[in-house]
Amino acid sequence: xxxxxxxxxxxxxxxxxxxxxxxxxxxxxxxxxxxxxxxxxxxxxxxxxxxxxxxxxxxxxxxxxxxxxxxxxxxxxxxxxxxxxxxxxxxxxxxxxxxxxxxxxxxxxxxxxxxxxxxxxxxxxxxxxxxxxxxxxxxx
Numbered sequence: 204x205x206x207x208x209x210x211x212x213x214x215x216x217x218x219x220x221x222x223x224x225x226x227x228x229x230x231x232x233x234x235x236x237x238x239x240x241x242x243x244x245x246x247x248x249x250x251x252x253x254x255x256x257x258x259x260x261x262x263x264x265x266x267x268x269x270x271x272x273x274x275x276x277x278x279x280x281x282x283x284x285x286x287x288x289x290x291x292x293x294x295x296x297x298x299x300x301x302x303x304x305x306x307x308x309x310x311x312x313x314x315x316x317x318x319x320x321x322x323x324x325x326x327x328x329x330x331x332x333x334x335x336x337x338x339x340x341x342x343x
Contacts (some may be wrong), residue, residue, distance in 0.1 A: 217300050221293075228292045235281040243274015248281060252288050295333050 213221070230251060239248035246261025261270040318327055320334035320341065327334055327341055334341060 213300070221296055223301060224296045227297075229289050230285050232282040232285045235285045237279050239274050239281050243277060244268070244271035246270060246274075248274065248277065252284060269289035291332070294331075298331065298333055299338060324328055 235248055235251055238251050242248070244261070244265045246258035246265070249255070249258035249261060261274070264270055318329075318341075319325065319336060320327055320339055322339040323334060323337040325334055325337065330339055331340065
């Protein structure tokens with residue numbers, strides 16, 4: 204997972220913190236599929252991925268049977284959604300840990316194609332959803 208984030212120069216403490224925090228938030232693909240198949244009528248697969256709005260919508264209309272049908276169809280898409288959720292969480296955790304040891308990032312130096320955080324003014328990477336410095340959501 205860390206190799207995908209291009210962070211091979213992390214210190215042992217940063218690496219341990221990443222794995223500890225990732226273990227807390229990481230979701231399982233098989234559980235996501237099982238929730239969609241067996242409890243998709245109630246939208247539990249959406250609550251599992253912190254998509255509470257859709258989960259509530261499924262709960263409101265579970266008596267019609269339509270959410271159950273959609274839950275069966277969504278079971279095929281759950282592995283990809285879980286992988287995307289895990290990747291977003293990994294990117295957020297990696298960004299919150301700061302730069303790799305021995306590779307300080309100055310606030311004024313912008314990465315190629317990056318911008319600045321509207322809240323703290325720190326440099327952000329192109330495509331980042333959160334500021335690595337303060338954690339503020341960055342508008343797309």
